Amino acid sequence: MGVRKRFLTAGLVAAMAICGLVCWLSLAREASAQSVPVPRVNIEVGTAQNPQEVSQSLQILLIITLLSLAPAILIMMTSFTRIIVVFSFLRSALATQQMPPNQVLIGIALFLTFFIMAPTWQAVNRDALQPFLRGEIDQEVAFERGMEPIRTFMFKQTREKDLALFVSLAKIPRPRTYEDIPNYVLIPAFAISELKTAFQIGFMIYIPFLVIDMIVASTLMSMGMLMLPPMMISLPFKILLFIMVDGWHLLVRSLILSFS
Template sequence: MNDFINIFSGTDPENVSTSVKLLLLLTVFSLAPGILILMTCFTRIVVVLSFVRMSLGTQQTPPTQVLIGIALFMTFFIMAPTFNEINDQAIAPLMNDEISLDEAYTEASGPIKMFMAEETRQKDLSLFMNYAGIERPESVEDIPLTTLVPAFAISELKTAFQMGFMIFIPFLVIDMAVASILMSMGMMMLPPVIISLPFKILLFILVDGWYLVTSSLLRGF
């Protein structure tokens, strides 16, 4: 315990360097949930998967934990090239004392900015840049994260809602058809959801729904 305390209280340059690295690591861990949600493809994936469950009308099936788990691993899969680039350009050199903390931040923000900029609509980015009074940047690296992150977030939400709408259409048709048939038969007291649910699940299985949704998400990036 004393050795751990001495790391932070010592004046030796090596101890100071270790302290900075530990502080940086703790900071990254504390910000990890926000980084994962708002600066990666996680938002789009988890929203689309939620729309799939809502359109099927299966209530809590699949469970929320399963959807989040799928979204997490798909996020790691899609973001792997970006994460590897950040590790090679920023994290590894910083751990080896080859670059400073400021240089590491600059090198790490480059790949993630490039990823977000490619998925951000010009209209959304202009909204936040105009509000902040920022002139048109010459390159992606010149866009501040405080502007790019919210623009990327609302762009991802719009894309996710567009995909969700397309997912809802075939299941909505089934619901309307079942409701019309029940009304024509005078069975108005029978909830249409009970009858339409098996047909929606059957349709989802026949078209290999999970494959289609997953492939659409992967191709979107």
């Protein structure tokens, strides 16, 4: 009887599988008989027939390249570098590990960058982008006009010593005015100037928290509590000090005023 039941069960399973296969084939046949409106997307690579097609292809390639380099442009030509480095120093001085998280710090740094760079980007939009969209100027003129406010911002924040360094390394004639300095010389000089300024601000941030660490460590040693980590005791005092002086307000205010 047991063998019989096994054969019956196997037969039922096989019959169900065959029925399912037949139903699926019939549905597939009906679906193939009806036209399904599925959009078709083609990407063709062919030979250009005229110079206009070559120009359009190069423009598309340039746009894709700019989109891929947009984060680097935002970091290296704006106030983002100084802000995010100072925030990193603050978190290290507080010794709060991953608090605030990286996403929060980057988000705050981005919005502060938008706030600081708003006058510059408004000038770019007014003098370069809108005339170009209206067809009043071509791409080269739009690029030159768009770079003028950005170059003005970078020149204000760049030290002459850093500019002289990259001018000498580039082996170009000594510039008489700021207009004689090319962008590939100005941008790295601006970057290292921003890093130096950020490290100076970070050093000033470290001093009060370092004093708290030293006081707590010396107190624990004098009490003979050598097995208790000083960082665990000093962390609440550093957070309390930062809250009492309204640290975020002072830090953000100092960062924004440092660009004026």
